[in-house]
Amino acid sequence: MVTATMPIQVFLNASLRRFAPDYNPYQGLALEVQPGAPVSRVISLLNLPPEEVTLIMVNGVRQGPDFPLQGDERLGLFPPIGGG
């Protein structure tokens, strides 16, 4: 059985951009995922080292790598970050 995929928009930040050479930060990346796919699935689809992705924002809310995506989300991925 084929499940329909859903689009998500992914934004890479800081040092994570080195894994996507032609990354356009204004557009982000458009991906298709199966409904219910965890964020970790996106991380591996993008060939990002999971240990470097320590901050995951789904629609502006911090979530863990197991958080299930439903489609149409805005996903922000970050390495460790701080300042102030």
Add this chain to the structure above:
Amino acid sequence: MSRILRLNMTDKTFAWQEVPAGWAGLGGRALTSRIIREEVPPTCHPLSASNKLVVAPGLLTGAPAANVGRISVGGKSPLTGGIKESNSGGLVSIKLARLGVKAVVVEGKPEGEDWSLIKISGEGVEFLPADDYAGLGNYDTTERLWERFGKGVGVMSIGQAGEKRLTGASIQFADPAGRPGRAAGRGGLGALMGSKRLKALVVDDRSASAVPLNNPEKFKEASRKWAKYLLEHPVSGQALPAFGTAVLINIVNEAGALPVQNFRGGRFEFAEDISGERMVELIKARGGKTKEGCHPGCVIQCSQTYHDKDGKYLTSGFEYETIWALGANTLIRNLDEIAVIDRLCDDFGLDTIEMGCTLGVLMEGGVIPWGDGPAAIEMVKQVATDDAWGRIIGNGSVFTGQALGVDRVPAVKGQGLPAYDPRAEKGVGLTYATSPMGGDHTAGYCVAVNIVGSAGGGNPLKKEGNIDLSRNLQVATAAIDSTGLCLFVAFPVLDNPDALQCIVDMINARYGLSLTGDDVTALGGKVLSDELSFNREAGFTKAHDRLPDFFKENLKPHDVTWDFSDAEVDQVLEGF
């Protein structure tokens, strides 16, 4: 033995004082706030002879350890009317500590109009005439003082804004490269220094010896571990040196807490244009420097040298708060225009957060268009002249709001708010409301936990947990600010339980004490008690611990409002 240096500006004399027993275990903010609490009448006019400007290195400053060179500058704030401690990098702190100066207390006020320059060195203290420097910006002042007294001397100075005693005025500190890019920015302390007719303080430690360590072996052991903790932590060891503090633009934007257009929205369409990533790209392409320290001994290196499009030096210490205030808050999206304003602020001696909030209010009032960088630059340039607009905006956001009849002014206790919308980062909102400093983020930086996820993380959008978080961080920060440590050590300290013990071990080995972690926390509580009791006697009540009404409006993208009750806000610092 360390001593207190008193500089009497009324008759241009100085005196050395042995450290009173009650001040012995204090440094940095704990000491500036204690001296102000004991010696400054809370109801005095901040620009009067009764107010004092107190400068103090931290408890660990001068000792051979990483990131201990910050300085505390205190007084009754000309901006807020309450007590103020403003914290900066630069060279002065370490040099004072090496000269055995535990604090400098600038008191009194001269009758005449002449300006002074004071030089502190191993040979003594000199009051020198400074009328030749009057009217100069901090860049020219620092350059001339390095020419005259030698490259590498510590300089703290005021620019035109401080000379005019404008309440948005900062005190600037020369960085290790001799640029006045470091600031005790908040609270208008530049106006306090200007009221004393003190243009600059120069500190030369060339004849000084190392600070004494009670137990050098133990100190060395602890300080080695300390540097390792800082370098091993991914924030202090990697993120901050790679992208500077502006690395926060994208995450705070993603979290929907980046205030846009005078706190109207939580996400900026053009955040990428002003991001740390973009800044680093420009710095690299133009031959600037992506990382440098604000003081000797810094291993984090979150500062930078930013060049203009022709590859010529433009500014340094180009911080997240500055870039937000002058950028997203005003809709100016051109990083070079923001950098020009930052440079002008450092040169004239103006707090960049206050100026960003002020420009937002100017735009709100229709004086200049939203997003118009060149118009904003021209307005800021007026501060160095006698133009009335310069006088208005140099006095900050609340004053400008009054001048224009604008009611949307993002300030608490008269001080413009920093770079996090309190509706979408409720923890730091409580800090804005309750800190004795007025609208300030560093005083209890809940962002580190709620947005960046340190210490297991918290929820910036819900009320739960944030009262305790703001309270605990305000106590811990007051302690950290007393040590001379850079506040960014909070990232490893929040995540690594051994790091706090390491700080305690260094203090104990430096002074021959046997403090515990609890003693350090208790110190933080005492600092807050000094500050809050000063403010109460200055006339502050619970009614001053409130955010502006417009934060009850809905904020996108999270559809949140400021929903703490007054009673909940009052719990934050209850008992201090």
